[in-house]
Amino acid sequence: MSAAFLDLPQFVSAAGTLRLPGSKSISNRVLLLAALASGRTEIRDLLASDDTARMLAALRTLGVGIELAGDAALVVSGVAGELPVRAAELFLGNAGTAFRPLTAVLALAGGTYRLAGVPRMHARPIADLVAGLRQLGAEIDYLAGDGFPPLLIRPPRHSTAAVVRLRGDVSSQFLSGLLMALPLRGVETTVEIVGELISRPYVEMTLATMAHFGVAVQRDGWQRFTVAAGSVYRSPGVVHVEGDASSASYFLALGAIGGGPVRVEGVGHDSIQGDVRFADALAAMGAQITVGQNWIEAAAPAAGAADGRLHGIEIDCNDIPDAAMTLATVALFASGPTTLGNIASWRVKETDRIAAMANELGKLGVRVDSGEDFICVHPPAVDQLLRPAAIDTYDDHRIAMCLSLAARGAPLRINDAQTVGKTFPDYFERFAAITRPVPVVAIDGTSASGKGTVAARVAQALGWHYLDSGALYRLTALAALRAGAGWDDEAAVAAIAATLDVEFAGASIRLAGEEVGDAIRSEEISRAASLVAALPAVRSALLFRQRVFRRPPGLVADGRDMGTVVFPDATTKVFLTASLETRAERRLKQLIDKGIAANIRDLVQDLAERDARDGQRSVAPMLPSTDAELLDTTDLTIAIAVAQVLDWVNKVPGKG
Ligand code: DC
Numbered sequence: 001m002s003a004a005f006l007d008l009p010q011f012v013s014a015a016g017t018l019r020l021p022g023s024k025s026i027s028n029r030v031l032l033l034a035a036l037a038s039g040r041t042e043i044r045d046l047l048a049s050d051d052t053a054r055m056l057a058a059l060r061t062l063g064v065g066i067e068l069a070g071d072a073a074l075v076v077s078g079v080a081g082e083l084p085v086r087a088a089e090l091f092l093g094n095a096g097t098a099f100r101p102l103t104a105v106l107a108l109a110g111g112t113y114r115l116a117g118v119p120r121m122h123a124r125p126i127a128d129l130v131a132g133l134r135q136l137g138a139e140i141d142y143l144a145g146d147g148f149p150p151l152l153i154r155p156p157r158h159s160t161a162a163v164v165r166l167r168g169d170v171s172s173q174f175l176s177g178l179l180m181a182l183p184l185r186g187v188e189t190t191v192e193i194v195g196e197l198i199s200r201p202y203v204e205m206t207l208a209t210m211a212h213f214g215v216a217v218q219r220d221g222w223q224r225f226t227v228a229a230g231s232v233y234r235s236p237g238v239v240h241v242e243g244d245a246s247s248a249s250y251f252l253a254l255g256a257i258g259g260g261p262v263r264v265e266g267v268g269h270d271s272i273q274g275d276v277r278f279a280d281a282l283a284a285m286g287a288q289i290t291v292g293q294n295w296i297e298a299a300a301p302a303a304g305a306a307d308g309r310l311h312g313i314e315i316d317c318n319d320i321p322d323a324a325m326t327l328a329t330v331a332l333f334a335s336g337p338t339t340l341g342n343i344a345s346w347r348v349k350e351t352d353r354i355a356a357m358a359n360e361l362g363k364l365g366v367r368v369d370s371g372e373d374f375i376c377v378h379p380p381a382v383d384q385l386l387r388p389a390a391i392d393t394y395d396d397h398r399i400a401m402c403l404s405l406a407a408r409g410a411p412l413r414i415n416d417a418q419t420v421g422k423t424f425p426d427y428f429e430r431f432a433a434i435t436r437p438v439p440v441v442a443i444d445g446t447s448a449s450g451k452g453t454v455a456a457r458v459a460q461a462l463g464w465h466y467l468d469s470g471a472l473y474r475l476t477a478l479a480a481l482r483a484g485a486g487w488d489d490e491a492a493v494a495a496i497a498a499t500l501d502v503e504f505a506g507a508s509i510r511l512a513g514e515e516v517g518d519a520i521r522s523e524e525i526s527r528a529a530s531l532v533a534a535l536p537a538v539r540s541a542l543l544f545r546q547r548v549f550r551r552p553p554g555l556v557a558d559g560r561d562m563g564t565v566v567f568p569d570a571t572t573k574v575f576l577t578a579s580l581e582t583r584a585e586r587r588l589k590q591l592i593d594k595g596i597a598a599n600i601r602d603l604v605q606d607l608a609e610r611d612a613r614d615g616q617r618s619v620a621p622m623l624p625s626t627d628a629e630l631l632d633t634t635d636l637t638i639a640i641a642v643a644q645v646l647d648w649v650n651k652v653p654g655k656g
Helices: 024-036 050-061 096-107 127-134 172-184 200-212 245-257 274-284 321-333 344-348 353-363 397-408 417-422 427-434 451-462 469-483 490-498 523-532 536-547 562-566 580-593 600-616 638-651
Strands: 006-008 011-019 040-044 065-068 073-077 087-091 112-116 139-142 151-154 163-167 189-194 218-220 224-227 238-240 259-265 288-291 295-299 314-316 338-341 367-371 374-378 389-391 412-414 435-437 440-445 465-468 502-505 508-511 555-559 572-577 629-632
Touching: 006 427, 006 536, 011 245, 011 397, 011 427, 024 040, 024 050, 024 073, 024 096, 024 172, 024 200, 050 065, 050 087, 050 096, 050 417, 096 112, 096 127, 096 139, 096 151, 096 172, 127 139, 127 163, 127 172, 163 172, 172 189, 172 200, 172 224, 200 274, 245 259, 245 274, 245 295, 245 321, 245 397, 245 427, 274 288, 274 295, 274 321, 321 338, 321 344, 321 353, 321 374, 321 397, 344 353, 353 367, 353 374, 353 389, 353 397, 389 397, 397 412, 397 417, 397 427, 417 427, 427 435, 440 451, 440 562, 440 638, 451 465, 451 555, 451 638, 465 469, 469 490, 469 502, 469 508, 469 523, 469 536, 469 555, 490 536, 523 600, 536 562, 555 562, 562 572, 572 638, 580 600, 629 638
Parallel strands: 011 259, 040 238, 087 112, 163 189, 314 338, 389 412, 440 555, 440 572, 465 555, 572 629
Antiparallel strands: 006 412, 011 435, 040 073, 065 073, 112 151, 139 151, 189 224, 218 224, 259 295, 288 295, 338 374, 367 374, 502 508
16 A cells, blocks of 8 residues: 555635445445345445445455446346355455455355455454354354454355354444345344444444345344344345445534534435434534434534533443544544543454544644543643644544544644545545635745745734745755755755754744754855755655644745645745846845845856756746746835735635
8 A cells, every 4th residue: 555645734614515425334235235135236326445345346256247337336136145156265455344244144155265354354353253153054264363364264064053142242243244144044043142232223234234135134122133034135126325424424523623514415314324323422512413314414513502612522432433433533622521432342443443543632732541442532722723743544544534633723644544445535535625724825936036025024914824934944954064964965854854843933943942043044054955955855854844834824835835835725826036136136135234245246146046956956846836926026115015915815715
């Protein structure tokens, strides 16, 4: 898997409507039952994702006919309980919704199959399911660790066992998988749950899907489930997959923490997914929730209620284990702590989700307490002000999606963001369409074009933050000089850039605690800054450091690549130029004011050389963005240039 990060700007609000991708849990159940059924099933709105791709590939390997029917539909030709391929090796990635039910089905199918996944899948327990299946005569061997995949399945021994005892407190997928496989036996079979059954809504989803395919399971409380003799799956013809209620949780949460309203379409009143109850949890935190037939909408608490702020809650999350993760991030924006209880199953999911959440939320500078089966998140003291952080995602789609919501309180870097493909490949595009990031005015231009002065004044006029990105290259050059690193030692200079200990406060700039505002303006450092700025590794080391300046209410950033590379989504982009002679005269005046001797001929030559280097380097060359406003300041006073930029800023719709 490629290691790609995604930088998320802090956002100030969220609103809009989105059509949800299909439910992962329903998609994989429907695919499996359509494959086992008699008749052809047309499946509409199936989720296209890594997990469903695993199930589809496995079914094809097993000889099930699957064809595309237009854009959003598939036709599965059911095998009527007899899989054509009797020996196969299946690789199921980290898809629990494929691995568990296929284990059950293949154990009763009468062939020889090897089931494997990614290393994490091999660390997720499956012993309870295997123990249950063995009671029905299944022949299953562990190929590595006892109790864990990979598995070797051989044809089952003949068995007339009528009762299976199954533990229900590790994963409800064991029961779901077993129930879906039982019609293959032909004889009446009862599953008796030992201990407590967790994640019950997922079992209800299984029963609803089985019923749709003609098999009614007789349920006795949550202890006994009976599949009658002669139960067979029959295609219902056409099946529509509901939108994914777990995926909905991120967008409902955006509505609650970002003002809203945010409406998700594809789940509503009649959903068979337990995770729709996430909306009740948001409501308990004070969010305004409205539910329709096929949609749910969320908005922040009404202005009158508790200052329009969410409040922390204590909640038992047994019924909504996946969506509950989203509450852990919403908790960052509530008043008072939030405790999520009864979440021990988090520890055996795509990663140990309790540990992962505690680590990553902790990076934002908040206190997180956790134990075997709970997590408690304490919001920051200052509302919505979190520490910018690089978030690790543990190859877990939900960690990536949950933590993205923290961008309401800080700019974030999400490492390995592509992991969302497991269930929601275009998650971040949808996220960007719903959220409004902190606005940025990008002011690029040549040295001495006046951009520094203009940018600082524009920032002051707007009351926004100001980033002098050139100062970061200058500081890197100064730090490298002090550390004795050569200008061409790219790795060494990049390491210095990555760990610069700088502090900007008004006009003061401190490097490792020492005031260096003047030191970084010397001609030697000006030249060196231009040299280190040409090193690609230095530029990438400074990227996130620049992006974290983007905090509410807004940022004015000046440099060479603000509008092209660092803030390509800037709300206003300006490129300043001035004639070489004018710029040299401005620089001469600055130097004389500082008592530094200089002559105009040398300055013209020096500026021309630097322009050439900044404009021709291989990465982020100084070029106006195609959507930038050009401003030639040769004959303009600073006041007029500032007024012009402010005029452009004010023309942007929805500014501030
Ligand atoms: O703007 P300045 O003169 O302080 O910039 C110092 C050097 O850093 C200059 O040679 C260009 C380089 N720089 C850059 O490459 N990209 C930026 N965004 C800002 C400055």
